[in-house]
Amino acid sequence: DDHSRDDTVERAQALNLKAIRHPHNVGYGGNQKTCYMEALRDGATIVIMLHPDGQYDPAIIPEMIRPIREGRADMVLGSRMLIPGGARHG
Known part of the structure; x- marks a missing residue:
């Protein structure tokens, strides 16, 4: 979640999806980097x-x-x- 103000994180969690919250907006490229790093940490x-x-x-x-x-x-x-x-x- 790129510091959104809506219920994006809650909706993802309701579907049992892992949601990562950024403390501030990091943009499209920053989101991609976060997702790739988390996937690698999780053993993907x-x-x-x-x-x-x-x-x-x-x-x-x-x-x-x-x-x-x-x-x-x-x-x-x-x-x-x-x-x-x-x-x-x-």
């Missing part, structure tokens, strides 16, 4: 970063992590910019 071997506003379809996660699980890649990046008009969907 694969980390997926999705925007929470529906820009990306979570149904493609298994396809995206397949190269990592099969040892063919260390990292996989996706881009909605590759789809004509995709930038307008987010």
Whole structure:
């Protein structure tokens, strides 16, 4: 939670999700760094970063992590910019 004033943290906790609160706004990049560090501390071997506003379809996660699980890649990046008009969907 990037120091929001709404009930974001409470909603996440109600769903049994781990919520991390920043004491002040750290911005998009700061949030990403916090999430990556927490995932590594928790022992994650694969980390997926999705925007929470529906820009990306979570149904493609298994396809995206397949190269990592099969040892063919260390990292996989996706881009909605590759789809004509995709930038307008987010």
